[in-house]
Amino acid sequence: MEPRQFPFLQTKMISPIKVWRRQKEIRKLLGQRGKVLTWTQIYVAGPNFKQYAPYPVVLVKLDDGQKVFGQLVDYENKDLKINAKVVSVLRKVRETDHDDVIAYGIKFKPL
Amino acid sequence: MVSVVGYYTTQFGELWSKSLFSLINEAIKGALTNANLDKKQIDAIFFGNMMAGVLEDNLHSPAKIAEMLGINIPIFRVESACASGGVAFHLAKNYLEAQSAKTVLVAGAEKMNDYSPEETTAALVTAASGEEQEAGLTFPGLYAMMAQVYLNSYKYSEKELAYVSYKNHYHGSLNEKAHFRKKITVEEVLKSAYVAYPLKVLDCSPISDGASAVILTSDSNLIKKAKAKVDVLASEVATDTISLKGRQKLDAILSTKIAADKAFTKAKITREDISIAEVHDCFSIAELLAMEDLGFWPKGQAGKRIKELSTMYGSGGRLIVNTSGGLKASGHPVGATGVKQIGEIFLQLTNQANSRQVKKAKYGLTHNIGGSGGTAAVSIFTN
Amino acid sequence: MIGVVSYGFYIPKYRIKIGDIAKIWGKNPDDIINSLKITEKAVSGIDEDSLTMAFESSQMAFSDTKIRKNEIGVVFVGSETHPYVVNPTSTILAEFLEIEKHYLAFDTQFACKAATGAAIAAAGLIKSGFTDYALVCAADKSTGSPHDALEYTAASGSVSLILGKKDLVLEIVDYTSFSSDTPDFWRREGIRYPSHGGRFTGKPSYFYHVEQASKELFKKTNLRSEQFSHAVFHMPNGKFPIQVAQSLGFDNKQMVTSLVVSYLGNSYSASALMGLVSTLEIAKEGELIFFVSYGSGAGSDAFVFKVTANLAKRRRQFTQAVAQKKYIDYPTYLKFMKTI
Numbered sequence: 001m002e003p004r005q006f007p008f009l010q011t012k013m014i015s016p017i018k019v020w021r022r023q024k025e026i027r028k029l030l031g032q033r034g035k036v037l038t039w040t041q042i043y044v045a046g047p048n049f050k051q052y053a054p055y056p057v058v059l060v061k062l063d064d065g066q067k068v069f070g071q072l073v074d075y076e077n078k079d080l081k082i083n084a085k086v087v088s089v090l091r092k093v094r095e096t097d098h099d100d101v102i103a104y105g106i107k108f109k110p111l
Numbered sequence: 112m113v114s115v116v117g118y119y120t121t122q123f124g125e126l127w128s129k130s131l132f133s134l135i136n137e138a139i140k141g142a143l144t145n146a147n148l149d150k151k152q153i154d155a156i157f158f159g160n161m162m163a164g165v166l167e168d169n170l171h172s173p174a175k176i177a178e179m180l181g182i183n184i185p186i187f188r189v190e191s192a193c194a195s196g197g198v199a200f201h202l203a204k205n206y207l208e209a210q211s212a213k214t215v216l217v218a219g220a221e222k223m224n225d226y227s228p229e230e231t232t233a234a235l236v237t238a239a240s241g242e243e244q245e246a247g248l249t250f251p252g253l254y255a256m257m258a259q260v261y262l263n264s265y266k267y268s269e270k271e272l273a274y275v276s277y278k279n280h281y282h283g284s285l286n287e288k289a290h291f292r293k294k295i296t297v298e299e300v301l302k303s304a305y306v307a308y309p310l311k312v313l314d315c316s317p318i319s320d321g322a323s324a325v326i327l328t329s330d331s332n333l334i335k336k337a338k339a340k341v342d343v344l345a346s347e348v349a350t351d352t353i354s355l356k357g358r359q360k361l362d363a364i365l366s367t368k369i370a371a372d373k374a375f376t377k378a379k380i381t382r383e384d385i386s387i388a389e390v391h392d393c394f395s396i397a398e399l400l401a402m403e404d405l406g407f408w409p410k411g412q413a414g415k416r417i418k419e420l421s422t423m424y425g426s427g428g429r430l431i432v433n434t435s436g437g438l439k440a441s442g443h444p445v446g447a448t449g450v451k452q453i454g455e456i457f458l459q460l461t462n463q464a465n466s467r468q469v470k471k472a473k474y475g476l477t478h479n480i481g482g483s484g485g486t487a488a489v490s491i492f493t494n
Numbered sequence: 495m496i497g498v499v500s501y502g503f504y505i506p507k508y509r510i511k512i513g514d515i516a517k518i519w520g521k522n523p524d525d526i527i528n529s530l531k532i533t534e535k536a537v538s539g540i541d542e543d544s545l546t547m548a549f550e551s552s553q554m555a556f557s558d559t560k561i562r563k564n565e566i567g568v569v570f571v572g573s574e575t576h577p578y579v580v581n582p583t584s585t586i587l588a589e590f591l592e593i594e595k596h597y598l599a600f601d602t603q604f605a606c607k608a609a610t611g612a613a614i615a616a617a618g619l620i621k622s623g624f625t626d627y628a629l630v631c632a633a634d635k636s637t638g639s640p641h642d643a644l645e646y647t648a649a650s651g652s653v654s655l656i657l658g659k660k661d662l663v664l665e666i667v668d669y670t671s672f673s674s675d676t677p678d679f680w681r682r683e684g685i686r687y688p689s690h691g692g693r694f695t696g697k698p699s700y701f702y703h704v705e706q707a708s709k710e711l712f713k714k715t716n717l718r719s720e721q722f723s724h725a726v727f728h729m730p731n732g733k734f735p736i737q738v739a740q741s742l743g744f745d746n747k748q749m750v751t752s753l754v755v756s757y758l759g760n761s762y763s764a765s766a767l768m769g770l771v772s773t774l775e776i777a778k779e780g781e782l783i784f785f786v787s788y789g790s791g792a793g794s795d796a797f798v799f800k801v802t803a804n805l806a807k808r809r810r811q812f813t814q815a816v817a818q819k820k821y822i823d824y825p826t827y828l829k830f831m832k833t834i
Binding site: 082 | 357
């Protein structure tokens with residue numbers, strides 16, 4: 001688990017209310033197909049995401065036209081390309097500390 | 112007419128023994144000395160800074176500056192992420208044109224090295240949208256996404272990006288105040304480790320401390336007496352969506368284009384008139400996009416043109432870009448950058464740029480971006 | 495008649511070979527593989543947990559049904575690795591599934607039989623008229639302390655059942671439950687990894703409870719082992735279910751399809767149910783399935799299921815899903831399990 005070593009982050013728990021509001025938006029985006037508009041692979045991440053690095057992030061245009069950012073999971077390197085077809089899945093997006101509410105959110109899986 | 116009559120910048124780099132406010136103090140006092148003015152002659156201060164609140168719980172900087180200088184004048188803190196300095200300047204110019212004052216000081220400062228790179232990365236990403244942050248994006252990541260689209264659309268590779276860093280590091284070697292004085296090669300850029308594919312360590316501007324200040328006046332007496340002065344022909348600010356996904360195009364910064372078009376209209380000159388420019392190269396890709404968005408190079412051509420190195424000092428090119436070393440080599444203390452850019456153009460147009468002096472420059476331009484393009488500030492100057 | 499209207503499952507993409515774990519600890523891989531009869535196990539990613547897996551299996555369960563979400567009056571999630579000690583997985587799951595809001599929800603824990611016990615309760619709620627449909631999920635991201643025997647078997651997975659009283663794919667003919675206080679496997683609050691009683695987990699625990707529940711169900715239904723086409727038992731390893739099946743009079747042919755543990759590991763609350771999902775891929779109309787779960791602590795839920803004509807049109811493709819796999823090494827496994 002990420003140790004609480006940074007003074008300013010120590011006081012910053014993920015607000016459970018923000019998580020609650022956000023999750024109402026997230027559920028509308030689950031299980032939707034789309035294609036990758038652009039992508040990158042993050043090697044140097046901030047403290048909240050360090051445990052996942054390196055990880056790819058994609059910007060996806062869903063079939064309904066909406067654009068959504070998310071990490072790409074369960075992928076092979078050949079899946080990292082513009083126009084790749086993906087589907088949105090539910091995953092943990094943030095989990096900084098044992099005391100925090102777990103933030104679940106959208107990530108993408110290659111189709 | 113509003114004119115810049117003084118400029119001072121601190122060293123940019125890892126300034127362990129300097130705190131944020133000691134840097135601000137040095138920049139302000141330095142600018143006053145440079146302009147041969149007393150602090151009593153300053154009517155207001157505009158101060159650009161992005162992260163003092165987030166990193167060191169340090170807000171209400173106006174009162175802190177008032178205490179430091181022993182003054183009671185109006186002081187305004189401005190924040191637009193990395194465009195804080197350029198936007199502070201824009202507000203100062205407008206303040207003078209509104210005749211609220213006659214002489215103002217614009218300072219920008221940032222203290223980034225008191226914190227680990229991860230803390231700083233996390234603080235910087237507050238300038239991105241909540242969704243971008245939640246997806247684990249960083250600023251290198253956002254610009255990397257833009258680079259992917261650009262390189263893919265115009266069939267360029269990472270090599271084209273490397274020329275920006277190569278050129279700007281050469282310029283940095285000519286600027287005694289730059290964070291990096293060392294020249295680098297294109298090969299070294301290509302061999303550096305990835306930060307966010309396809310951007311590598313040497314495609315990214317560093318984490319720097321620093322402060323810069325300029326003095327602006329509309330007072331005709333001061334302008335007449337000034338040792339060096341540069342007129343502000345235009346200063347325009349434009350905004351766009353915070354989120355990259357909301358932009359019209361993923362490989363162009365619309366706010367730059369809007370601000371630039373307005374600035375050139377206001378200044379009544381053309382792109383060809385500009386012989387020196389400081390553009391926002393937070394990442395190598397950003398300089399390529401800036402050259403296109405500002406209208407200097409046609410869309411899609413920057414990758415080809417950068418390799419010709421016509422914008423490098425000593426090339427004899429018509430337009431030299433980022434003689435300060437840009438953000439890449441001069442460093443990027445976020446709040447200070449916009450002011451430093453203006454100061455560099457001031458030095459160039461007043462023949463004070465020493466070993467990197469561009470000859471016979473008449474018109475200069477500064478271009479300062481916030482975040483991934485949510486804010487753009489473009490100013491045009493003449494001597 | 496109450497039964498299963500629809501079902502879903504989720505197996506994460508990653509696998510680790512048991513032999514690779516054995517090598518790290520200086521053990522002979524063949525010894526471990528032969529004694530446990532497991533070659534590899536399923537591992538979930540660093541950003542997966544029981545909730546995300548339960549969501550995947552529930553989505554599959556709902557995928558081709560016409561059941562409206564507001565007809566679900568009961569949501570139960572059984573797990574030994576709920577994301578929170580206090581804060582129900584069942585309501586987070588229901589929210590993401592857009593089941594709102596007039597429903598009864600609770601989480602259960604009873605080691606590997608957390609979900610099957612909940613299924614019995616759900617069946618009762620349908621029978622009493624409280625609800626027409628119930629969603630019962632099993633999900634676990636099971637852990638074993640590094641260098642402990644559990645490390646070879648503890649795996650991830652999820653199975654969801656939508657129970658109802660019409661349009662069934664599987665009828666619940668009858669069931670029974672057998673419980674006692676038997677400390678064969680436990681985990682105190684705040685302690686990361688479970689502890690277990692070694693060989694005590696065998697005869698007095700697994701075998702005793704499975705056998706007693708089975709014998710009681712044979713009596714209750716007046717059925718004999720030969721009348722069943724398939725048998726599914728909880729799978730803590732590849733040996734115990736075969737041994738208990740034999741002692742109850744089942745032969746290997748009845749067992750073979752359900753033995754998913756040998757290539758998926760033990761997904762705890764989802765373990766026996768995953769064996770059932772595998773069996774349903776090939777089960778035919780009219781066939782009887784004998785199903786017994788086991789939860790340490792301890793207890794067994796035994797069911798007799800009957801396959802209906804509807805299964806043929808609605809069975810899930812298990813074998814091809816299992817084939818979607820990617821091997822990882824031990825350090826990656828530790829990273830995914832947040833051990834390092």
